[in-house]
Amino acid sequence: MKRILTLLIVLAALCAAMTAQADDSWEKVQSSGQLVIGLDDAFPPMGFRTDDGQLVGFDIDAAEEVGRRLGIKIVWQPTAWKGVINSLNSNKFDAIWNGMTITEERAAQVLFTQPYMMDGQIAIVRMDEQAIKAHEDLGDKNVGVQAGSPALEAAKSLPMAPAQIREYDDNPKAFLDLESGRLDSVVVDNLSGLYFTAAQPGKFKALPGFITKEPFGVAFRKADVSLRDKVQETIDAMVADGTMGEISIKWFGEDITNPANF
Incomplete structure (x- = not known):
């Protein structure tokens, strides 16, 4: 029994190590120099077009700041919202950042950050x-x-x-x-x-x-843990130093991004 238990522990450790090694999602994004984000670009005030075609919104400002801090370019990929998760899992982009509500059904298909806003x-x-x-x-x-x-x-x-x-x-x-x-x-x-x-x-x-x-979160593919964690770490820093609050005040007139108030 002890030998079986030991073998199981070793196998579990090997699997965990292999999974961690296989997850190079952040390294790939860092190497490419860009993070491609899918969104519905007609979803004010989270992400939408001005009359001259400029993409603006709360999520746009927040993600662009994350990209600046991580030293990568944010590339926005407009997509039909109805199939946005399928598009993410088909590798058409790296993340969904567009006022996406965290639900049990969605959490079974994608990997979310912690809520960055309550809606x-x-x-x-x-x-x-x-x-x-x-x-x-x-x-x-x-x-x-x-x-x-x-x-x-x-x-x-x-x-x-x-x-x-x-x-x-x-x-x-x-x-x-x-x-x-x-x-x-x-x-x-x-x-x-x-x-x-x-x-x-x-x-x-x-x-x-x-x-x-409903809480809002940024969605990633299930396997892209290191990329999710890097974005989460950056969002946490932006909350701590007041940057997320400043972006919130710009769009909503008040800070609705403090997790303590969720």
């Missing part, structure tokens, strides 16, 4: 809407969500079932239909929802309260 799903309606005052009032209404996002499950979990849940490629298209009256509400993450309401004063308002609460 949640809310419901947005037109400013002149009088009949819809709470989440319960969305029963039998037409609700829009971004396809592949946590908003879909949040809409399904509303106290009263909507008449229809329409899926859109991105949130801006859903808000256009809300403005035109083709939708009664858009379920969206809190940060994006507040950004849309602030960017278009007098058009939209948020219903009180969260439908769900």
Whole structure:
């Protein structure tokens, strides 16, 4: 029995050593001099295009600072959000950094950092809407969500079932239909929802309260532990020295990146 136990311990140690040796994900990125990140580039305020095509947003600023500190270039790869995990695992890019909610289902497919921000799903309606005052009032209404996002499950979990849940490629298209009256509400993450309401004063308002609460994380392939750890280490340093807080204040008017407040 002792010999078997010893053999098992040795085999486990060898496997661990081989796994650690095989994980050269950070070395590959460092050697190439660039980290390719997949994102939905129509997801304000996390990552989106200005009228002149410039890519901006909270995640853009945060990732670019990580790249600066690590001495590598950040290369942004726009992709359809619905298949973003498949694209990551097909090696089309090295990471997903785009306000991605950490869920059990996703954590089974990718390797996440610790949460760098806490978000949640809310419901947005037109400013002149009088009949819809709470989440319960969305029963039998037409609700829009971004396809592949946590908003879909949040809409399904509303106290009263909507008449229809329409899926859109991105949130801006859903808000256009809300403005035109083709939708009664858009379920969206809190940060994006507040950004849309602030960017278009007098058009939209948020219903009180969260439908769900969700942490954001940066996603990597399961095997890319050393790359994840290097990015995590850098994010931790940015939180500690106040840089993440400064970026948060720039985009949200307050620091919502302090893990102590999650």
